[in-house]
Amino acid sequence: MILQQEARFPIGVFDSGVGGLTVLQEVHRQLPNESVVYFGDTARLPYGKRSPAEIIEYVYEILHWMQSLEVKMAIMACNTSSALALDVVRPEFKLPILGLILPGARAAVGKGKRIGVIATTATVKSEAYVQAICESDPQAQVFQVDCPEFVPLIESDRINDPYTLQVARQYLQPLIEANIDTLVLGCTHYPHLSGVLRQILPSHVALVNPASYVVKAAAQELDLMGLKCLDGRHDRAETKFFVSGEPERFAQVSRRWLGKLPLVEKVHLSPVELLS
Numbered sequence: 001m002i003l004q005q006e007a008r009f010p011i012g013v014f015d016s017g018v019g020g021l022t023v024l025q026e027v028h029r030q031l032p033n034e035s036v037v038y039f040g041d042t043a044r045l046p047y048g049k050r051s052p053a054e055i056i057e058y059v060y061e062i063l064h065w066m067q068s069l070e071v072k073m074a075i076m077a078c079n080t081s082s083a084l085a086l087d088v089v090r091p092e093f094k095l096p097i098l099g100l101i102l103p104g105a106r107a108a109v110g111k112g113k114r115i116g117v118i119a120t121t122a123t124v125k126s127e128a129y130v131q132a133i134c135e136s137d138p139q140a141q142v143f144q145v146d147c148p149e150f151v152p153l154i155e156s157d158r159i160n161d162p163y164t165l166q167v168a169r170q171y172l173q174p175l176i177e178a179n180i181d182t183l184v185l186g187c188t189h190y191p192h193l194s195g196v197l198r199q200i201l202p203s204h205v206a207l208v209n210p211a212s213y214v215v216k217a218a219a220q221e222l223d224l225m226g227l228k229c230l231d232g233r234h235d236r237a238e239t240k241f242f243v244s245g246e247p248e249r250f251a252q253v254s255r256r257w258l259g260k261l262p263l264v265e266k267v268h269l270s271p272v273e274l275l276s
């Protein structure tokens, strides 16, 4: 009984901005009965330029806040946080916390041997994908490219701008030359650009969106813990949106992905004292 009550608690999903909406879409698709608290740290975006210490600090703050809202699970809908903060923060919270790197890496090795990874500068520097892919398949070869211009372009709603296509061509060129057979979209913002990327990539290159795999893992974990919301009335499931920056701006940019203008609230996260 207590478990079914807890099963109604929301799942926390966070990113620096609208990237996490690609994970949210998967939550809505695979777990339609679940309520979600979505947080976009838009005041501190892009995370990809931040230092590991900054990212860890932000993630602590977000998870503390989410814990105070009684989320039953947190999904880091951000590769940069998953690469740099997941292992550090996981032992500090009672909550199950899921990240994108392992599900993304496992999906990639199931598809090819010459694996390209596009991600933020911080994720590329961390080598998290390289390690996870090579651990899953020591025969795999990994080619990484950081794409620092993508997040600002997506956040300013410039997906269909010819400049975005031009920048994407430059980023993908070395990967096409390396003859990749698989491309991991190693930043949750990038699936928003898959139409643009598809125009450039040879058709045999498989695109891997880690979002669908992390949500699959989340569904399995909720099942195992008896925390999946079994209430068949989807209309009870709700998603609440919060940001650290301007709510209006987030609402406008995310409209394109959500199909409607969401209600967005601003929150001020409190600094958390770190142990070390």
Ligand SMILES: N[C@@H](CCC(=O)O)C(=O)O
Binding pocket: 015, 016, 017, 019, 020, 045, 046, 047, 048, 049, 077, 078, 079, 080, 081, 120, 123, 151, 186, 187, 188, 189
């Ligand atoms: N959504 C991003 C964070 C992008 C950024 O803020 O630089 C990620 O998955 O890494």
